[in-house]
Amino acid sequence: RKFRLGSPQGANGLRRRETSLLVADKEKKKKESILDLSKYIDKTIRVKFQGGREASGVLKGFDPLLNLVLDGTIEYMRDPDDQYKLTEDTRQLGLVVCRGTSVVLICPQDGMEAIPNPFIQQQDG
């Protein structure tokens, strides 16, 4: 007999089938985003980009590649001395398209706030 139940051959055959089912499944699910942006439509969101830029605006549209359309966009300018510190400086950009390849973070505008640095050690005396 060539085929034996419980043999490594049989087990491998089953795994191969499972693997191909998983791949097919993943291909079907490829377009599905883990973040449903439609719930943010017409809401103000904050977006951070590679390279340190930050902006916020009303989400008007998006695509599966995370390209965004923001309206009434405000860009938050960084301090020229300290690239990581946001200044009070902002500029109005209006209707913009944000490239999804550059987006690193999206959150609702009222879902975040600046807090005092929790990591600073309090030094006594």
Add this chain to the structure above:
Amino acid sequence: MAANASTNPSQLLPLELVDKCIGSRIHIVMKSDKEIVGTLLGFDDFVKLADMVLEDVTEFEITPEGRRITKLDQILLNGNNITMLVPGGEGPEV
């Protein structure tokens, strides 16, 4: 499109907006402190990359001073570093 693509007809697709901008001024903000203003002639089909062809281009370097170079005669802008596109934008105030 599959049902889970979550696009409804009332929303604005980003690439549609860029497409509408063809023929008019566009202001492109790069990941770095560089910005490009020009007339958009077109962009390619690579949805991930979106290289752009522009005409009558002014290049702005934001941090040092203001305007840097004025170029004409069409450029191909590599889509790799594009962060934001502002249709009809005139660029940073200098």
